[in-house]
Amino acid sequence: MTNIRSFRSKPHIFENLKPEVIIESPGRINLIGEHTDYNNGFVMPTAIDKKIILKFQKNHTENFCRIYSETFEKGFEFHLDKELKKASGWEDYILGVVKELLDKGAELSGFDCLIHSQLPVGAGISSSAALECGIASGLNELFELGLKDVEIVKLSQKAENDFVGSNCGIMDQFSSVMSIKGKIIMLDCRSLEAEFIKADFKNCKLLLLNTNVSHNLADSDYNSRRKECEAAVAIIQKEKPDVQSLRDVSFEMLEKFKNKLQGKMYERCLYVLKENERVLKAAKTLKSRNLKDFGKLMYASHEGLQHNYEVSCPELDFLVDYSRDHEFIYGSRMMGGGFGGCTINLIEEDKIDKYVREVTSAYYKKFKIKLDAISVHPDEGTKIFKT
Numbered sequence: 544m545t546n547i548r549s550f551r552s553k554p555h556i557f558e559n560l561k562p563e564v565i566i567e568s569p570g571r572i573n574l575i576g577e578h579t580d581y582n583n584g585f586v587m588p589t590a591i592d593k594k595i596i597l598k599f600q601k602n603h604t605e606n607f608c609r610i611y612s613e614t615f616e617k618g619f620e621f622h623l624d625k626e627l628k629k630a631s632g633w634e635d636y637i638l639g640v641v642k643e644l645l646d647k648g649a650e651l652s653g654f655d656c657l658i659h660s661q662l663p664v665g666a667g668i669s670s671s672a673a674l675e676c677g678i679a680s681g682l683n684e685l686f687e688l689g690l691k692d693v694e695i696v697k698l699s700q701k702a703e704n705d706f707v708g709s710n711c712g713i714m715d716q717f718s719s720v721m722s723i724k725g726k727i728i729m730l731d732c733r734s735l736e737a738e739f740i741k742a743d744f745k746n747c748k749l750l751l752l753n754t755n756v757s758h759n760l761a762d763s764d765y766n767s768r769r770k771e772c773e774a775a776v777a778i779i780q781k782e783k784p785d786v787q788s789l790r791d792v793s794f795e796m797l798e799k800f801k802n803k804l805q806g807k808m809y810e811r812c813l814y815v816l817k818e819n820e821r822v823l824k825a826a827k828t829l830k831s832r833n834l835k836d837f838g839k840l841m842y843a844s845h846e847g848l849q850h851n852y853e854v855s856c857p858e859l860d861f862l863v864d865y866s867r868d869h870e871f872i873y874g875s876r877m878m879g880g881g882f883g884g885c886t887i888n889l890i891e892e893d894k895i896d897k898y899v900r901e902v903t904s905a906y907y908k909k910f911k912i913k914l915d916a917i918s919v920h921p922d923e924g925t926k927i928f929k930t
């Protein structure tokens with residue numbers, strides 16, 4: 544049950560909105576380091592030039608809030624002084640952040656917010672984190688809450704974990720807020736130390752291919768992968784109390800515990816350990832602009848995700864396999880949580896158009912689904928405009 548009231552037609556107030564704050568909140572890509580963030584490992588994401596735009600104004604009521612999405616052509620209202628309960632869709636990312644802010648003691652009052660999104664939902668480019676961080680940043684500015692960027696990142700992640708119920712790590716929120724234009728973040732998810740590496744791909748570009756599938760077990764399977772990793776850590780911890788996460792587990796240690804780990808725990812852990820190692824290598828190869836080696840690490844990452852972590856799907860595997868026969872594609876892999884969404888491809892720029900035509904037709908022949916190509920550029924994190 545929820546206390547929100549939904550509506551379809553755009554309230555008149557939004558036609559004459561005089562926004563005091565405008566936020567551009569970007570989606571993200573991740574070059575390598577998948578399912579490592581919640582295991583305290585390494586990731587290499589960045590924000591992209593596709594974003595959600597949110598316009599805010601105070602409406603001079605104490606508690607009445609009104610949100611309208613031009614993209615979904617839907618809106619909803621709620622009251623800050625009534626219990627905020629989970630609804631079931633995009634509304635939850637907003638309500639979750641508002642609840643987090645209120646729980647932290649933030650002094651909010653009534654506001655209106657108009658949202659326009661350029662981010663496809665379910666594509667694995669983190670429209671959810673962009674929405675959460677956009678709301679958090681906008682309310683932070685509108686009500687002068689004084690939150691630091693990293694607090695916005697953490698409270699947005701907490702909203703997704705506690706309110707929405709998806710036990711995501713910190714990668715998406717961190718990259719949506721903290722990215723620097725033209726750089727890739729090498730993030731240590733344990734310390735939150737970030738190194739910004741120049742995104743120099745020489746004659747190559749990053750190309751996303753959206754499978755346009757989103758298998759519906761994605762959320763529960765995501766959470767169960769995380770649980771498997773945590774259960775493995777708990778088993779190891781009994782004998783090695785210093786081990787706090789898979790980050791503290793070496794390959795040798797994992798082998799010693801192999802027989803004590805149940806079900807698929809060993810495969811999951813092995814994938815995470817190897818992926819962390821790959822990210823460290825990938826950072827080095829990107830710095831030395833050795834793109835061919837970088838690409839090989841991307842392919843290896845996909846293999847691990849497909850066979851050991853088991854979060855891929857036939858549509859993603861088809862696209863990655865298809866790319867292997869083309870020497871002008873240096874690397875390709877599924878991106879994000881998995882079970883659908885996009886592949887990320889490192890491809891020579893002048894071959895993109897022809898390849899997109901070819902792969903789109905092959906994908907359609909196989910699955911009868913339209914493939915979408917999205918060309919992306921590493922861009923800066925949250926942008927704030929005040930009037």
Ligand code: GLA
Pocket residue numbers: 576577578579580581669711712713714715879880881
């Ligand atoms: C989703 C989550 C992230 C991360 C990726 C997988 O995008 O939100 O925290 O775990 O999946 O790398």
